Amino acid sequence: MRLRNYSQIVVCFLIVCALVFAQGMPKMSGVEPATVKVSGESTVSGENLDKSSVSEVYLTDGKDDVKLPIVQQTAASIKFRVPAGTKPGRYSLMLLTAGADPKLIEQPVKLTVE
Numbered sequence: 276m277r278l279r280n281y282s283q284i285v286v287c288f289l290i291v292c293a294l295v296f297a298q299g300m301p302k303m304s305g306v307e308p309a310t311v312k313v314s315g316e317s318t319v320s321g322e323n324l325d326k327s328s329v330s331e332v333y334l335t336d337g338k339d340d341v342k343l344p345i346v347q348q349t350a351a352s353i354k355f356r357v358p359a360g361t362k363p364g365r366y367s368l369m370l371l372t373a374g375a376d377p378k379l380i381e382q383p384v385k386l387t388v389e
Contacts, residue, residue: 301328303368303384310387313361316346317386318354319368325350330373334366334388335381341366363388 303321311317319332326348332355334341343355366388369381 299323299328301370301372301380303370303382306368306384306386309385310389311357312389313357313363314359316354316356318352319384320352323350324348324353324370326373328373329353329370330377331371333369333371333379334361334386335369336364336366340369357386357388361388 301321301323303319303324305321306317306319308317323329328350329348332343332345332353334343334357341358341361344358345353345355347354364387366386367381368384368386369379372378372380
């Protein structure tokens, strides 16, 4: 009986830790406009997108990455410019987390460059 109670406590602790960790992770949910010309601006929306959570934003086609200049950044959105020289195509947005252990996170938010 004591082992079962201990196991339940450990499982609850792990669930709480996972929820706390996930709440701080940046999450992109959409981009407006979804189609933009080279040198144009667009804004990705989501959660935990402030400078303390996200240090850089990229376009990626799975082979090549294009670093996007950030124009404005808040917890709920990042406004960026598509740099000159970016090839037309459909790209995923990818971000680099800030902090001691940065990670690249690609999420299913797509941007078309004309």
